[in-house]
Amino acid sequence: MSNLTPHLLATQFLELPLNNPLMNASGVWCSVASQLEALTESAAGAMVSKSCTLQPRDGNPEPRYRVLDGENQPFGSINSMGLPNEGFNYYLRYAQRHDYEAKPLFISLSGLTLDDNLTMVDALKDAVLPALLEINLSCPNVPGKSQTGYDFEAMDMMLAEVSSGYQRGFGVKLPPYFDMAHFDEAAEILNRYPLVAFVTCINSIGNALAIDLDSETTLIKPKDGFGGLGGDFVLPTALANVNAFYRRCPEKAIIGCGGVKSGRDAFLHILAGATLVQIGTSLLEEGPGIFPRVQTELAAIMVKKGYQSVDEFRGKLKTL
Numbered sequence: 001m002s003n004l005t006p007h008l009l010a011t012q013f014l015e016l017p018l019n020n021p022l023m024n025a026s027g028v029w030c031s032v033a034s035q036l037e038a039l040t041e042s043a044a045g046a047m048v049s050k051s052c053t054l055q056p057r058d059g060n061p062e063p064r065y066r067v068l069d070g071e072n073q074p075f076g077s078i079n080s081m082g083l084p085n086e087g088f089n090y091y092l093r094y095a096q097r098h099d100y101e102a103k104p105l106f107i108s109l110s111g112l113t114l115d116d117n118l119t120m121v122d123a124l125k126d127a128v129l130p131a132l133l134e135i136n137l138s139c140p141n142v143p144g145k146s147q148t149g150y151d152f153e154a155m156d157m158m159l160a161e162v163s164s165g166y167q168r169g170f171g172v173k174l175p176p177y178f179d180m181a182h183f184d185e186a187a188e189i190l191n192r193y194p195l196v197a198f199v200t201c202i203n204s205i206g207n208a209l210a211i212d213l214d215s216e217t218t219l220i221k222p223k224d225g226f227g228g229l230g231g232d233f234v235l236p237t238a239l240a241n242v243n244a245f246y247r248r249c250p251e252k253a254i255i256g257c258g259g260v261k262s263g264r265d266a267f268l269h270i271l272a273g274a275t276l277v278q279i280g281t282s283l284l285e286e287g288p289g290i291f292p293r294v295q296t297e298l299a300a301i302m303v304k305k306g307y308q309s310v311d312e313f314r315g316k317l318k319t320l
């Protein structure tokens, strides 16, 4: 990394200073303490823990993640992990010993019920930590459960209850939307809640089906092969969602997630309106060494274009 890079990429998220705008996507490299420690040591500007439930979960049967390797097809992944996690108390204990000087930590909660979320929110509030709360409204992979982000009434109720329980700023992880009316309605609900300080767009595109041509078989086992899509397939959908909520929620920060494997992709997310940019599939495939690579690439693009800070071009997407 050039000496210029830290200066060029330094930014702020909700007034927290960050060395750079890159972080992991929840679910990747963040399920156990050793991975969280590796992220703390990495060049990422911030980090988020695996979405957790009140009780530990084993998740769905394997194989439940497959990379789509980019040979004869775009690069990406399909997963139906089914929320395997060590349980809320494990991540709370990690949050109590996290080095916040090194980088901010987001704690992602994905309770199986509203009550479970409220129990975890209460405990996190009582712990009085500098960790940032994110509520995952978009896990696509728990058999029999639909995504809260696709049920606007349930989403409204969740935001009302978490706002009154937590009484501090928090964020939500949204599923991708594909209809202008849904962008409008979701944003209108989010804007009712001033404590919703940030919005992460997008979770994986839910319930895709990847098939192996030779064996004529699904690539993953759970849910007859249906799973969440990540990687190259989802970048344009992610950019659309980042920009849609950036335009509609001017008081909130946007975190971009989806299809980032290079400095170019990170630049596009920031141009669309993202303050932080998450890396999922590519981090899983490449490891935390991806952060300095993407930073170097992002900085090189900025130097070439004459930008001296990411704040200069955030949200400055031009239209025809």
Ligand code: HRO
Binding pocket: 027, 051, 079, 080, 081, 082, 083, 084, 110, 136, 138, 139, 140, 141, 142, 203, 204, 228
């Ligand atoms: O664990 C998962 O199956 C999972 C979760 Cl919680 C999520 O939010 N997004 C995803 O693609 N997988």
